Amino acid sequence: MLKIDSTEQLLRVAALVSAVIAVLILIWYLLVRPPLGRSTKIVLLFGLGVMPLATSLAGNISGFEYTLQRSFCGSCHVMLPYTQDAADPTSHSLAAIHSRNRAFGEESCYTCHADYQMFGTMTTKLNGLRHLYYYITEYANTGPYGEGGKPIHMYKPFQNAMCTRCHSTEAPRWGKVDDHAAALDDIRKGDTKCIDCHSGEVIHPRAFAHGGNGRAPARTASNAAPAGAAKE
Amino acid sequence: MFSVTKITIRRLVLISTITTLASLALMIASILAPGPLLLVVAMSLGQFFGTASLVLYLLAIVLDLQGYGEHDEFGSLD
Incomplete structure (x- = not known):
């Protein structure tokens, strides 16, 4: 059973569904080769335009979301x-x-x-x-x-900013560390x-x-x- | 000089269809097996081909709506 736990997975499913619809329309056109009447043009507009655009949009967003994950970083073996x-x-x-x-x-x-x-x-x-x-x-x-x-x-x-986004250098427990207290200004300036x-x-x-x-x-x-x- | 016939318009649509299928194949592959290389190819080449095929289709529609090829030797293909 398909289980959708995140927005990324929902977008992937949406991209796949729109891609399948587009493929079905295009295969139908290639097999049947109907006259290019108004209805065919509209159907093809969905197959060549609307559905591929939806696939591209949803696929892009889900792709970018996937690239944030640690498993993606580990897909290059040196990582x-x-x-x-x-x-x-x-x-x-x-x-x-x-x-x-x-x-x-x-x-x-x-x-x-x-x-x-x-x-x-x-x-x-x-x-x-x-x-x-x-x-x-x-x-x-x-x-x-x-x-x-x-x-x-x-x-x-x-950069220190990567750490200080969370470790603000303001917390008392952090300041109790001798090395932190001694270098506080330098840490905040980025010199240390x-x-x-x-x-x-x-x-x-x-x-x-x-x-x-x-x-x-x-x-x-x-x-x-x-x-x-x-x-x- | 290049003359636009109904056959030309249908060929444009045919090329557009095949190119779109190729770009969709890339996009589907990148969704099902998202690896770094496939994602980059799908997001660049795949979308380039997809956009190009849509432009070709819209060109075909514009040519058709402007009545190109209506009086050629093949007659109407509609």
Whole structure:
């Protein structure tokens, strides 16, 4: 029995139904080849215009919604060390802890890594196209976890704003941490990065430990770059 | 000079129909098996072909409504 749990699934069903209607109309036209009278033109307008447009619209929205999900990020195998750890209910990594929070849930990758400024959604999606390009040209033939590929890196350093959207730096419990209190102004200005302390190995330990993506299994001089330039 | 006949109009509709079927196939595939590459192809090529086929169909309708080919040797195909 078909079960629809989300708007994305509803849109997918709507897109499929309108696509099937369009296909049936077009196949009918190709098989019967009726004269191009008024009624045929109207029916074809539905088959060639209205229904495909509905399919496109609903398909686009559901497609964009799907690209927010962690399973989509994990569909490129080089991301598996990141997504598998995030989905692991026994993991204590920052990514996993955040993913168990309902505010992040199945969209935890996007929630932490998306750009949030004006046009952020568009720039995030354009970066996604760059991901796809690099995946096809550089990582498609790498090992199960991306072994043999170049180290994966972010296009720009991880900004404190990604963290301070939720961790406002105003909460008393947060301020009681000595390092937070000592660097409060610098953290708010962005001079001290959250990931200077909460580094990539704490956020995505499996990606750093398995030796994939060209990384050494243990921390070495080559991957001990400043956390601000950490690539995860 | 290129002359528009009823056959031309029907061919336009036929091309439009086949192109739409191709674009729908891409869109359906991206909905049923949403992978990164398929989504990008469906959202770019699929929609380009879909839009192009609609334009072709509307062109065919406009030509037909303007009476092109009504007096050609094939006569009316309606």
